[in-house]
Amino acid sequence: MKQETHFSQATPPGRGAISIIRLSGPEAVKSVSKICDKRSLPLTHKRPILTTVYDTNNSPIDSALVTFFPKPDSYTGEDMIELSCHGNPHIVDAVFESLLKTGIRLSEPGEFTKNAFLNGKIDLIQAESIGNLISSRSKVAAKMSLRILRGDLTARLLKIRGSLIDLLSKYEFELDISEEDNFSIISSRKAMSIIVKCMRGCDSLLRTYNDGLLYNQGVRLAIIGKPNVGKSTLLNCLLGKDRVITSDVPGTTRDTIDALFFLRDIPITLVDTAGIRKSVNIVEERGVERSINEAKNCDMIINLLTPKDFKEKFSFNSVPVISVINKIDTLSGPQKKRLSKKNLCISALFNVG
Incomplete structure (x- = not known):
């Protein structure tokens, strides 16, 4: 799949101290270099650079901080840039216009997170937790979403899955050799103990899901x-x-x-x-x-x-x-x-x- 470079405003629209515009894709560095003061280039890994951003007529728009996150050490797994300008809608619009003139496009809703998933930076559970973390209505809900984002839920699910796959592989091995030898690699009691433990783990996860709904939806x-x-x-x-x-x-x-x-x-x-x-x-x-x-x-x-x-x-x-x-x-x-x-x-x- 062809990678396209896209950008969007990462901060809420409106007036404020700063507005952050994020770019992601193979042309991110090239596009920003076209609209920034050439004396501030080249961009350095994760080192903010103070520069001037220009419009299509080469008139200064604003002073901005530009931070470069090269792939794969970025949120999306692609080359990413964060451009921090002053939080004025007119400034943001002018920067948007300049970036569009370089040949890149506006991001689709959720595209940064989608690319992070496609590039293996996060799984589907973590992708969902990002939205939950942003929309959390209480401190407990935010902490729950953060734990999921950090991979706690995925780790618990993988542990249960691993135990069941290991048990299944042992039974498949026994089926393969059962005609040749009366041999058992695992006892029925041990197998039942593993299954019960996995069931309890699933029940615990279901309870945390209900708690999450309570603290999120209220x-x-x-x-x-x-x-x-x-x-x-x-x-x-x-x-x-x-x-x-x-x-x-x-x-x-x-x-x-x-x-x-x-x-x-x-x-x-x-x-x-x-x-x-x-x-x-x-x-x-x-x-x-x-x-x-x-x-x-x-x-x-x-x-x-x-x-x-x-x-x-x-x-x-x-x-x-x-x-x-x-x-x-x-x-x-x-x-x-x-x-x-x-x-x-x-x-x-x-x-x-």
Whole structure:
């Protein structure tokens, strides 16, 4: 397959201290040499060089640092160059135009990582982990993705695979000599021990996968209940700030409201919903309908109740529901004690429970 030289902006678009433009391919050095001050050449392995970048009319665009990563000691396994200029979109556009005039092209999405895989610098698991690391929503998720990127998961999989291949080869050898001699190279007990160990290793990997999903994707948690049970107050309490307007007037919340917070580094999206009741108000009725549909699509539901109606519970077929009794601050001491024996009780207003 013919290698083409391509480039793209490695830093997010917009204004900032610097913008980094990366090039990869056999013509990377040649292309950069055409647009840079000739007095700063030749490029040296991994040594940043301060130079001036010029446009097609030989007018200076910007002062930039150019760093050369020769193959195969680069991310893609090809000749790579990082050009660091000032973070102004007009400067970046001008550099892009100059590079295009040298005959190279813009990179396709994910092309640097694709080339790294094709050139044997990373495997498919590591390639996937790069995207996960960039999009990680918590510190734990970032650490998990980094371990995978460093090859920890691949090493564990290869170890399991190696054990099974070794076991299979011994059984194939026994099949080849079984007609000639009553000889066993491995006992059934030993073979079973190896298989069980591999199965446990796979189970452990599956558990880490589920943990990864939890820390990366998080949990979507809906707070539902009748009007004025304190749903918005509970959401504000969990967030530690007044995200939603609260009122003693039933039906204040007419639409679903999302808010993100972290619990032990797990991203949780709280969904405040409209109070569920029958209404002649068309707007409120639509809000109730949307709330029910939203709850059905969540991972978990908090069914918020009050001491007056704590036996009236909502149920959803496929979504786990946790029933919580709010407003225990309105009860006397003995009433609180009696109700708390078999129920999960809180006071969202006073952050109790």
